[in-house]
Amino acid sequence: MRPETTMTPSIKAPLLSRRTRRWLEPGLTYLFMTALAFIFMIPLMWMLSTALKGRWEILAWPPQWIPTTPHWENFTEAFSRYPLGRFMLNSAFLVAANTVGQLLAVPLIAYGFARLRFPGKNSLFVIVLGTMMIPGHVKLIPLYTIYHRLGMIDTYWPLILPAFFGNPFFIFLMVQYMKTIPRDLDEAARIDGAGTWTILYKVILPLCKPPMTIIIVYTFLWTWNEFLHPLIYLNTFDSFPIQLGLSMFKGRYSVEWNLFMAATLISILPILILYFLVQRQLIGGIASVGLKG
C-alpha cells in the first residue's frame, strides 16, 4: 500500500536550501555589524570631514560630508601653530612612566592583599578602595600645596609619582584576579624552594596577563587624555602634554574647529593604533576579569 505523504507535513522542504542558509545567516550578521560599525564611525568621519573644511564651512547648510575643496593644509597649519609633535612626545613620556609605575606597584600591592596574611589587611584594603570614592577635585589644593613645598611644581613628578603607589581600581582588579589563581600553584612552587618574590614573579605574574593588559591600556588612555592635572602642575609651555596643546585651539570667543579637528585626529592615532595592536588581548582581558559595560 502506498503511504500517504500528505499526512506528514513536518518533513516539508524548507523555504531556503541549506546552502543558502549557510550564506544568508552570516551575511545578515555581517550586514548588521557593518551598519553598526558605520554608525559608530560617523563621529570619526565627521571629524575628518571637519578637518578638511574651511574655518566657517562647518555649520553650512546643507552639510557637506566631502568638502568641495579639501583643505589638507589644515594639518600642517595645526602643527605649525603649536609644537604638537613635542606635546605628543611629552604625552608619550608620561604614558610610559605611568605604565611602568602601575606595572611595578599594582602587582606588588595586589599580591600582598591576595596572598599574604598580615594584621589589618581587610581594613587596609577597604581604605585603599575607599580612596576611589574621594572626588579628584577635593584633593587638588592639598596636593598642589604638597608638591609646591616639595619643589615639584612645573616638573613631571606630580604626574608620575602617584602611579608608583598604584591605582586603587587596578589594585582591586588585580587582587580579584589573583584570588582566582589556585593556591596549589603557590604551594607547589614553595615545595620546590621558591620564596614569596619568586612565586610572585615566576608563578603568579605570568598568569596575570589579562589584568596587566587592562592596566596598560587604561593607563595609556587615561594618561594620554589627561587634562586637569598637567594643567595644574605644569607651567612651561614646551612641557605640555597633547591635551593641553589641543585646548590651545579653543579661543576666548570662538574655536578654530577645522584646525582643532585636524590636530585631534592626529592625536588619537596612537590610541587607535594601540587598540588595533592589542584588541585581541584587550577583549580577552576584559572578558576574563569581568570588566564590561
Place this chain on the structure above:
Amino acid sequence: MTKKVRNFSYMLLIVMVLLSACAGGQATTVAPVEESTEAPVEESTEAPAVQEPVTIEWWTVSSEEYTEQVQRDLAAAFESTHPNIKVNVTVLPEGGFSEKMTTALGAGEGVPDVAFFWDNNWFPEALDLRPFIERDNFDTSMYIPGFWKTRALWNDTVVGLPLGVGAQFVMYNKDVFDEMGVTYPSEDWTTEEYLTKVAQLNDPDQKRWGSDRPRRPFRALWFNYGPDVRLYSDDSMIVDGYLNSPGSIAAYIWAWDLVDTGATPTPADIEVLGTEGTGPIDLFMAGRLAMATLNQGHMLNALNAGVNFGIVPEPGVAGNERFVNAWSLTSSIWKGTEHPDEAWTFLSWWVGPEGQRYLMENGNLFPSINSVLNEYEDADEEYAQAFFKVLELTQVSEWRNAHPCNSTVLRAVGDVWDKIMFGEIERDQIQAELDAIVPAAQESLDECRERLGG
C-alpha cells in the same frame, strides 16, 4: 643573608634606581622643561657688582586678542627696556586658566606675581595698587571710566588695571538683509523692531534663522526696559517690585514673543551646534543667522572672513537709557608676591599705554585706554566707529559689580526663563510666574546679603 633581607635590598635598589633616574627634576630627563630660551642675561666677569635680575612669574592665556607668541614677544620687549626684571611667562589655555588660578589661590602658594584676576572672587587676594599709583603718580584717568570703575575698583581699593575692552552688540549680515528686502537696524532701534525684523529674516527653506536668543535675563536688553528692571532694589533689600516690575514683565514678554516667532534656534539647536558656546558665531559666519548678539572678537572674525556686516547696540525701549554688556580683564598683582615693586613695574607697563599699544599693533586687542584706542588702524571704519559708540553706553557691570548677590538671585529666576525658552508657559502666565518666585528670590537675597553684604 636571609631571604627577607635580600628581598628588601632588591626593593631598595629598585627605588634608588628610580629616584636616581628621575633626579634633577626640571633640568634632566623627567621634566623636559626647557630653560628659558629668551635672551639670557650675560654675566660680566669684569663687573661682579652687576645686580642679578629679579624674576617675576606671569600667568596669562592665549586668545584671539593676544597669541602665545605675541605675549612672549611682549615680555621680551619689556625685558629689553628693564634689564633688572626677568618675566617668566606661563601661557595657559583659555579653558583652564580659572581652574589653575583657583587652585593656586586656594593653596595660598605657587601663585604668580602677576596674572589676570578676572574672577571677582579672587579680588581679596589681589594687592591693593593705591600706594604704587600714588608713589608713581600713575595716571588712572587714561582708562575708559566705565572699565576703570567696574574692573579696577573694589571695596575702596584698586585691585588691578583693566586690560583691553570687550562688549556685546548685535551684528547683522547686510547681504541677508538685502536679499530679504529688510532695512538695516538703526542705532536707536527698539525691541519691537527687533521682533519684526527677526520674523522677516527667517527663511526655513535655507535653514536660516532671523536671530539667536538672549542667553539669560537681566542683562543689557533687560536693563534697557527701565530703571526698575533689576533683580532687586539698589539697597539690596527688596525683590518685589523689581524682579516682577512692569518693565521686567515686559522684557520677559518680549522674550516669549521672540521664541514664539519660531525664527530663532532653540536651546537644543544651540546645544547641538555649539558645544563650546560658539553656536551663535559659527551659525552667523555660516550665513544661518541673519542677526546675532556677538562681540568684538567675533567682529574681527567676520572682518577677516570678508562678511558684509553691520553693528548696532542691543535694541531698547524708546526714551529709556541704553546699556551694554561690556568687560575688561582685571590684571593684578598677587598680594603674597615677594617682588611687589618689580611686579608693579611690569603690570603698569603691560596694561599701560606701551603694553596695550603693543598688543593692539601685534595682536587684536582693543585697548582700554582712549588715547591708544584712537590709534586703532581702522578707527575711521564704519565697524570700528559703531563699536566705539557701543563702548560709550552705560555698563550693566556697574550695577552687577555693586551687587554681589545678583548671581544668587538670578539663579532663583532660572526656572521661569527655562519655561519661556522651552515654550512651556503661555504669554499671560508670565506675570503670575514672576510673582510666584518673588518669595524664593527674596529668601536667596536675604541669605546672600548676610553672607556677602549689600
